[in-house]
Amino acid sequence: MDLYGSKERFDIFPEEPSGRGDRSLGDTRRESAPSSEKVQRPQEVGYDLEKEVAELAKMYGLDEDREKELELLGGRLEKVESRWPPARTEKAGLQGSLYNRSKSSSSVKDPSQSTKQQGLPDEASQGENQSKARADDEAESSTWSRGGLSSGGMSDEWNSQAVSEEEVEEEEEEEEAADVFCSTCKIPIRAFDKLFGEHKDHEVAQLPSAVESEKEEIHKNMCKLEEQIAQMENVASHLEEIFITVEENFGRQEQNFEVHYNDAVQVLAQKYEEQLEALGEEKRQKLEALYEQLVSCGKHLDTCKELTDETQELFLENDKVEFMKVKKFLKQEVNLELSTLPDFEERTIDVSEVEQLMNSINAIPAPCAPVINPQAPNAATGTSLRVCWGLFSDDTVECYQLCYQPVKHTLKVKETYCTITDLLPNTQYEFWVSALNASGISPPSERAVYVTAPSPPIIKNKKIQSCENAALVCWESRDINPVDSYTVELSKLTDEENDDIITESIVGIPNCEVLIHLQPTQKYYICVRAQNLGGSSERSEPVLIHTTGTCFYLNEDTAHPLLAILDDGFTISCDELENPECDLPVYDNSFTRCIAILGSLIPFPGRHYWEVEVEEDTEYRVGVAFENTPRHGHLGANNSSWCMRHIITPSRHKYEFLHSGMTPDIRITVPPRRIGILLDYENCRLSFFNADIAQHLHTFNSHFQHYVHPCFALETPGILRIHTGITTPPWTALP
Structure with a gap:
């Protein structure tokens, strides 16, 4: 079947939107057009159709059909070339090539088989010749218009009509809605693009199912985003808490620095006053000693002057007796050494206290009060408790001091948890903890009440009653304080070795007896546990119950x-x-x-x-x-x-x-x-x-x-x- 001559070619090659006068002129010139016009067309157009077909075949993977296309270049493709101008788009060339491939395949096969493969009705096959003749006439008219009216207004009108055809075709293609989804490119495409276009080798899916899949994917991503938002909010809240903690610690550290520096300055001022006072006292003592010695020297100097004058008079008088008295007086010695030295002794200033204060400025401050955690479920036994706490700050802690009562005990631990043993069963204990470092001890935490697990109950063997399908079990508590509830555990005895496996548990029993429904002609080991906030007690001593008949006491x-x-x-x-x-x-x-x-x-x-x-x-x-x-x-x-x-x-x-x-x-x-x-x-x-x-x-x-x-x-x-x-x-x- 010749696709070019069929009516489907109008979908690919739309009819030129020419006027009625133009069609009459084309019809008139078609009748007188020379027969050699088809031979002269390639030289007039100057269009390398073979090269374009090769490029398109290489681009769209049509190399296997290239030989068939080349065989058709000299035949029916001339009609297509005569209809389209040289400046045709790649898409138009591709469509022409595709239709020529179909045309080539149809020339080899039987027309009836081609009709069946194409899915065309028999009526279209019968009107094939008429459509082909009509297409040939239109092609000849177009060729005559291009060859005979190459210049002047008619040529311009043909060119405008060709451009108009291209715009209309592009608009129709753009308006054609996408009906499949390309899974490779992740975009909606047309089915034609999957069959003959660039998405030929890609995986596609139905558009509605692709939309639903994308919706599910978007929903999953939204859930992940919500989780990330929640995590980011938690991180932001944690960062805010850290920010507040840093602010508080900075203020406390600043206050600590100020206190230490004030103490150091006060000590230095006190040292300065003490040293200055001692130096002044030494100065006063030196000046007093020198002043006394100066006064004494002045007195001796006056005496010497008087003696000199008197000696000179006696010498002039030549009185030997008096002169000898003066000589005896001259033999007296006078102390001419200084009573004190002008230098001051070297004083060593003791600044060890100041150094200690200065060194304490760089020391860490005393920690804040820890926060003791509430008692965790099942964190206790009948004689032990596990206590946990935390320090919600960046303080440095060397150890913790844990205290508890009713009889007060104190323990020092390194970790933020401690297991206390040798306690009484089913008894409440009050705990509080403090943090310690080199700077001191923190305030105590708030007090938390912990309770130990109960003691194992005692089953009253002589008061057990049973029948073929039930048993009434009674027990008594070994604790002074009441418990929250009891749990009865049943183990069915069989010939196998796993007789101690619990087959049933009855929980939340408020009293010290329970009616249990059992299976007839069986043997059961029954144990009882006591429960409170601290956890579960150990098992009681098991009792053996037979459900072969009625038992009473x-x-x-x-x-x-x-x-x-x-x-x-x-x-x-x-x-x-x-x-x-x-x-x-x-x-x-x-x-x-x-x-x-x-x-x-x-x-x-x-x-x-x-x-x-x-x-x-x-x-x-x-x-x-x-x-x-x-x-x-x-x-x-x-x-x-x-x-x-x-x-x-x-x-x-x-x-x-x-x-x-x-x-x-x-x-x-x-x-x-x-x-x-x-x-x-x-x-x-x-x-x-x-x-x-x-x-x-x-x-x-x-x-x-x-x-x-x-x-x-x-x-x-x-x-x-x-x-x-x-x-x-x-x-x-x-x-």
Whole structure:
């Protein structure tokens, strides 16, 4: 298919915007144009088309099709050259070259195949010849206009029309919107530029997806900028704090210099006054001594003058006796040595104190007060505390002095932290710290209260209750001060070696007991920790709990004074029924008439089973009772207790099942030696069984408004053995 002759070539080579008169003139001259005009065109134009095609092929990577383009230079490209002026832009040359490539490829292939490849409809293929003829006519008209009207107004009009075509084409190209995004150049481009332009080998993406990607990238960058802004604000705040600290330190240093210099000047002035006073005193003493000697010399001088005059008179008188007296007087010696020297002694000025003051000017000042940190979580044990502090200034510190009480202790440390040991568990301590250097000690910091971790609790083994799916654990604190909460840690025992691995933790328990839900037929090690602000205590001693059946303990506070509990904790005995000298302790909650005892409350819903081993010749009562059952009555004689009673008559063993004093008429032929008791809260049943032969004896159907206690009583001296933690036998199931 000849693309140049198709209608698509008008998109690349727009029709010249000439007037109607021009088209008629072109049509007239086209009919009379000489046939040799095409041969003369290259010489008239002077346009090196081969060179331009080579440059464009090299620029856009079209070297592989260069031979095909050169073959077309002498053919149909002459029509393109005749239409476009020599001063055509590179883009127009590229478009011409591209269309000529398409034209060349279409001349080799079958026209129908070319039509399919181009995606053109069949109607366009059918009208190919008509479009080609019309294009040839227009090209010839353009050639005639350039050749025949090379000078004058017609040539100028053609040139203006060509320039107008270029401007219109450029405007249309600029108005064409970009529809893809070049990932290499990071700019939006047209799809045409990807196929044939400079972005041919670049990676592109759809414009909407590129926009979304850029939005995400911009959002990430904004988040990073926000983080950087926050960091810069923190740095600026830190710098501001440092600026204020430098200002404060400078003022303090300046004040320190002023004080030291004033002290030094004061000491120097005092030294000067002292030395000046001593020098004046020495001067006064010297002058007084010299003055006295001068007076004495004056007196001797006067005496000598008088003696000279008198000697001269006696010599003239020639009185020998008087002359000899004068001679004796002349033998007296006169002290002519100076009493003092005019020089002053060399005085050494002691300026050691001044030097010390001057040297202290360069010394660092005493540090500021440190800031002690609040207690960090889990920074304490039962006997130790880790205390931390800081010095928010640039002062030089040699060591710190840490003090704490209630009993005051003082420690010197080098670091800004210290671990204090040998403390009391769950006890509050007050700490404060000071900084020291060569210049002195700082003011103390504000006082901070630290607390040590609690002591490990003590689990009450004898008060642990359990059933097949739960356990009630009780413990007591070893600390005088209250703790914040408790944590129970469970370790399930298996056949593997990792039995000490904690499988569950229950935290935030406010009291010293907790009801734990467990899995049936399992073994658990249970430990308890105490918690406070200082941290967690060590683990308590672990206890072993079985969830094979119901376990409870006997409440000694409810036992009659004549009833004894043996060492195993589950065997009760009575040696005699009356003891007037009984001095056993009697509690307010004890039975006073019936020799009985209550077991611990069974606070677990569901079915609970235990057994009582009895002796054949012992009279007893076993069953359950409410907490408020009367302590001065007998079990089963009121509406708050249910029990099975065994009494011995002369004729037989009699068994009664009592509640509110009433009993059904039941005869038991085989006396039970092991009585099974099944308490079923959900079905409101209390059943008794002969466990030795799996025989059902009797069942109370009663709605238990509250949880009940197991109860046991002896009416004759004997022993009852209680067995707990027994799996409920399958034969206890009743219809």
